[in-house]
Amino acid sequence: MLFHKISLNNFRQYYGEQTIQFQASNEKNVTVIHGENGAGKTALLNAFNWSLYGITDLPDSDKMINNYAVEKATDGRKVEMYVEVEFESKDVQYILRRSVSGTKYGKELQNMENSILLQYYSGGQWKKLSNPKVEVNRILPENLRNYFFFDGERIDHLSRHEDNEEIREAVKVIMDLEIIERGVKHTEDVKKEFQKEWASFADEETKQLLTQQDSLKSQRQELVGDQSQIRQNIEYRTNQIQDIDNQLALVKGISEKQQERKDIEEKLQSQKDALSSTQINLRKTVSKQGYLAPTHLLASKLNEKLSNIDVSQKEPFPELTKSLIQSIIDKGVCICGDDLCEHKTENLKKLLETVATDNQNASMNTLKTQIDMVLDNRERFLEVLKENERNEYQFKESIVDHENKLEEISAELSNRQYENVPDLEKNRRAYLDEVAEYNKKLGVIEHKIKDLDLKIQEVNTQINKQQQIQEKAKLAKRRLDTCEKLTSVMGKIYSLKEEEVIKDLQEKIQEVYAQFLRKGFKITLTNDLHLEVRNHYGERVALSQGERQITSLSFIGAIVDIARKHYQKKSSDIISEGGIYPLVMDSPFGALDSDHRHRVAKGIHSLSEQIIVVVSTSQWKGEVEDAFSPYIGNQYKLSYHDPRQQNGDEAFEYTEIKRM
Incomplete structure (x- = not known):
């Protein structure tokens, strides 16, 4: 546009x-409107x-x-x-x-x-x-108007935690990902209609299965909604905890204690990750090799029975095998080289009836060797099991120790009468408790979803086994299957396009931010579409109003530029990608100092095909006009x-x- x-x-x-x-030419794409x-x-x-x-x-x-x-x-x-x-x-x-x-x-x-x-x-x-x-x-779209017609002094909201959903929506719509998302939704709606049509032709058993399938999917959808809400709650509380930590880090006399807590929390998380990995290894080991645990009892009984067997008493020639004798008979030649006469052949045939198929001594020795190998494997399994159990115990002890230290720090800060530290610490502990409770609920919901997925899979298998006689039912089933495949394909396309867009957007935001901001802060667009700014030490920083304005402006400029480039390089008209958008800005330099004004003015013209700037004389004269x-x-x-x-x-x- x-x-x-x-x-x-x-x-x-x-x-x-x-x-x-x-104006919207390649070289002269800026229109300036001066006004006091x-x-x-x-x-x-x-x-x-x-x-x-x-x-x-x-x-x-x-x-x-x-x-x-x-x-x-x-x-x-x-x-x-x-x-x-x-x-x-x-x-x-x-x-x-x-x-x-x-x-x-x-x-x-x-x-x-x-x-x-x-x-x-x-x-x-x-x-x-x-x-x-x-x-x-x-x-x-109307809900994106503030990205293209904005007051430069009021756009700092995009750099705050709570606006990632707004950012996500902007990325989806501007990059035309919403078209694919709508396609998935519409296909799902059509699929439901085809499913009803199929059910109307199906036999009674299939109807019951389809009703059961619909009920299970409804339960799953409700759980997924609860899961999404809980995750948002966790994210919101986690951001509040981070904000409190940032405030505590700025309080004189508290910063060292806050840094100590941060170090302990990092160690605690590391121990929890190690514990989780150890428990996963433990489950895998028991699942794959748990059968070895009682094998020593079976081996003892087998060895006892084998020791009581005297092969020489039961077999006249224990070292001979049927295969060897049969080979001599077939060739008609003795192992000494003489031809077999009729009498010798008859004797060999009688001997063949009394000899075992395999060499009995060799078979017994092989069995004993295999038993020894099983017992060796059992010993190694038990050693690995004990090692994992020791590690699990040590990690649990370490976790308890770190949690106790954190509790002591929290108690100490709660008693410090610095500014509003006790209130901040009280809120922090309450938020942590809420996050812990949310995580418990999340675990229960995830378990229920997995259980429902298994039930849905089982019902789907039963449905697929049902034979539909009527041609209309078969046609409806083919349509339903086509919708299933189409939904799956569009879902994969969406994921790939979203990944590509976020990657391109991340690179462009970093490029624009480095150009606009004087400080060497690094901006990151996370996978859940948060804008995060960190200093040289990797710590999140509290931004000034001007820095927040530059952060938001960098995002807007980057997404407009990426949308333009995707639109210009699109390979087909099947799925539209991006588009050309203007930037209409009122007072974009108001909260910026002289250097930052120059930086923004120098680079912003290249981010859009059309720049419209409404500016006062005080903001225009000097570095902005020159750039x-x-x-x-x-x-x-x-x-x-x-x-x-x-x-x-x-x-x-x-x-x-x-x-x-």
């Missing part, structure tokens, strides 16, 4: 029609929001029509206010006009009317769209007319947009 022009007519303090043309405080910068930013979505963040949002236009109109005359934007999206030209009008009676407007008209250019003519709200939200100058296509000035400095009919407040 790129803007070509915006026209404001009687919108707030903009009297009459005022127009701005925007009170000149209408915020109103201009809100004009974009109002025209696209019918909402504003302005005070007295019900009073949108210019006061002077109402005052100047004669009684019974119609007064109209509108905002019209011309823009393009994915090579399609649009004109959107939203208006409000009313008839003046006395000093008020009555019979208010609202209208919206969206047209697109196709086949050499402009055509009207019957669903402008849906189309606008398809092009640029932006090579990329400016158009410049405008918001000229404020103060009624106190005017006479006669012109003594009213309004803002005029003048091209520079």
